[in-house]
Amino acid sequence: MxxxxxxxxxxxxxxxxxxxxxxxxxxxxxxxxxxxxxxxxxxxxxxxxxxALPLRDFNATAEGGLRIGALVSNTDIASDPRVRERYPVLAEALLNGASGQLRNQATAGGNLMQRTRCPYFYDVHMRCNKRQPGSGCSAIGGYSRLHAILGASRDCIAVHPSDMAVALTVLQAEIEVHAPSGVVRTLPISALHRLPEETPDHDTTLAPGELITAIILPPPPAGRQTYRKVRDRASFAFAVVSVAAILDIGRGTVRDVRLALGGVAHKPWHPRAAERELAGAPANGASYKAAGRAAVAGARPQPTNEFKIGLAERLIARTLADTAASGG
Known part of the structure; x- marks a missing residue:
């Protein structure tokens, strides 16, 4: 010790x-x-x-959204009637994210700040630029089945583990951050986590001492929401690939779509190319498959995780089709 x-x-x-x-x-x-x-x-x-800090508030905002204190438990978020009814993608992500015991203990802010589950990061005898900058990356050329296919660098191919962060990305949530100087700032959730580049030891854009104090959800968007996660076992496990989707359809055409992916990158991945592919397109299987292909068009897999490309394509297409069939 x-x-x-x-x-x-x-x-x-x-x-x-x-x-x-x-x-x-x-x-x-x-x-x-x-x-x-x-x-x-x-x-x-x-x-x-x-x-002991006063960060357990869970209130409606004047704009019609929700403000969730950083110390609210994952269980309380997932079970809140307002979240279940208006932000079901968030409730689904949290319920898929951990065991009941962990959800009872884990907090909203801590969920966002959790670190990768890369086995080389956890093993102090292995080279890991995230744990020891400049030491190398044992995952590259090693066992990399669950590692990144998008946004990775020559220094790190680890993935971000949070299901909640993927759902918050598709909801375009914001986070409130307090700095040691006393300055309070709000930033989009998409600006919190970062890609590894040459400094994979920095998981987020936060400076030392900065504290997440709240998550702010905007008014719920139009359309149906879905979270789907592929994992190695039905019980608590991290995502091989996951998809958060919000789909709005009118007269057989996609009016609006939002997508976010988990298990594929160092941060929740926003596949803008897939959204552009779908916007205004016919709401059918061909369009959903095209969106899946667009989402992973720039993938750079390792030899042992090439299967993730096809898996992500199919998961996106299937999730969109099922969301549409549910009334989106």
Whole structure:
């Protein structure tokens, strides 16, 4: 066990100041951080417990959306009647994301900040640029069945594990962030996570000490919402490929469509080419298949995960067809 200090501040300002110091880490539910500490991947020198902060609000916004405090549990989000009725893609993603025990403990903010489940990242004896910058990437040329096919770099092919983040991407949610300086900013969820490029050790765009304090959902978009996840077993498992879709159809034509993919990149992937392919197109199987092909047109797989290309194509087409058949 590596020694560390522990504190439980009662204000956001105190929490962000403490966590901004070298070796500082926020902890709330701890469902990911504690696991990483146990295998010696994360080595914080100061744990800042934010569980006492006033971040459990769950309220309607004046614009007709929802504001979800960062400490609201995944269970409470997924079971909330407003989410189930107006944002079913989010409820479905959360229910697909973990076991009931984990959902009870995990928080909204922590879900977004969880780290990759790449086995080379978890094994301190393996080369990993995300864990130890400049050491190399054992996944490239190694066992990479579950790794990225889109947006990867020569330094990292890990994927982001959050199902919730994929749903929030398709909903075009925003997050509220408090900085140690006291500045509060709001940014789109699509700007939170980043691609690996040459610095895969930086999972997000947040600076040290910055704290997610809320998730803001806009008014629900028109159309039907679906989340579908392909995984290796029916019980709790991370996505091989997942799709969040919102489809609005009128008079046999796609009026609007939004898509987001999980399990294929270092961040939730927004396949804009697929959306452009579908906009104004006939709402039929041929159009859905074309969208699937467009979504992965730039894929660069490893030898052991080439199957993900065809899987993603088929999953997108099938999800769109099923969403349309449900009344979209």
């Amino acid at each position: 590596r020694p560390f200090t522990f504190e439980r501040p009662t204000s956001i300002a105190a929490a962000t100041q403490s966590a901004s110091q070298i070796g500082g880490k926020f902890i709330a539910g701890g469902t990911n951080l504690l696991d990483l500490m146990k295998v010696d991947v994360e080595r914080p020198t100061n744990l800042v417990d934010i569980s």
